[in-house]
Amino acid sequence: MRASLIQLGVDPDESVPARRERAAELVRGLGGSDLVVLPELWTVGAFAYEAYAAEAETPADGPTAAVMARAAREAGVWLHAGSVVERDAEGRLYNTSLVFSPAGELAATYRKIHRFGFDEGEAVLMAAGTEPTTVRLAETTVGLATCYDLRFPELFRSLVDAGAEAFVVPAGWPARRREHWTLLARARAVENQSYVLACGTAGTHAGVAQAGHSLVVDPWGEVLAEAGEREEILTVDLDMARVAKTREDFPALKDRVLR
Template structure:
């Protein structure tokens, strides 16, 4: 499966500009023959949390209809990053997944809110998991800070997830954590990790870019630089089975002890 991470810049608090940019990136991913495209975290608004009253998407309806339209037009699955989703009783940081026929097949809201960027003051946390199925394979979504919680990843992998998607707005200051944690999540779970970060900056942070596709052996299949880029890599599900046979981590777990 040919996958694209749409490592775009995000204009702070300006959904119109960001929808235009995302439309352009999605077209380019489709032109490149990609079967699935991934957007970054909060790609419609960025971290303009103090203006969520004005700019959060009610029920994420605009994002859903935009993503469904693009998916159908291009015949391409989309892991739609995440958007500020005004649920009516608080704003969630919600990932939307649409299949290539334009159906919304899953929503996942960020489980772990990141205090260092004041998320807990403006957002409410999710309460369900990110597991979904596309093209006959189980996959799961996580959002940014979630990568610091290996137990959350393990749970989804034990439930069958074989590609682990991570949209993010990860700051450049902790680029080494980003790479190390993502590679570790791939190695320990013997699964693909497809992580799409944003590029550029906002009033508080310079973001790292470095979207990355990591294979189940921990090998870096593709990695972006810091600037805007469409990162493309191939995922081969057979590699997962081969690696799990070589080192049978899942059979060797001592679940009586943990």
């Protein structure tokens, strides 16, 4: 399975509509991939709290969904379009990931369960999701997580129990905690014997420098590819048979006691 991670740069001087179209063009250029991934809240910026309400949209027919659905269809790829600020029918906001099929259909959504902010920012402005979510692709099942979720291993265990062999983790991770980003991505891969596709942003979100350094980790915890700090695209061929082989050769998951 060929996966491409778009480490999109977020420039405060670039309008949201312009960034949508630019991201769509990058997706269309990756038609040889099976799965394409964008970062967390790349339209508004993960730390641009004051813009959340103004940029909120609906997952099914909002402007980001319309542009990304078309890009997925034109490229013929599975597209994890990162996340958007969702407004539900009651007016609540969520950090919601959108996944589109190669036909351009909205195949899955995932509302971020663990909100960052310690009683500020996202933690108070957005409601929490409650449902761990997986998506079945042609080659494998992927589990969905978002940014701060990476710090909570129990979520990833639940995704493994639901059949996940790879995790897709879009993020707006700050540069000052970059070492945690790499460490946690590798830890989630090792302990679950799964691939981790961790896609961050470049640039700044409301003045907060982003870590970049998107990475792809294999089921043994080895980093197959890692980006730098600037906007960049990583494309990696994944041998999904390695998941079963790793779990067979080193059957640690069978020794789990607490479930």
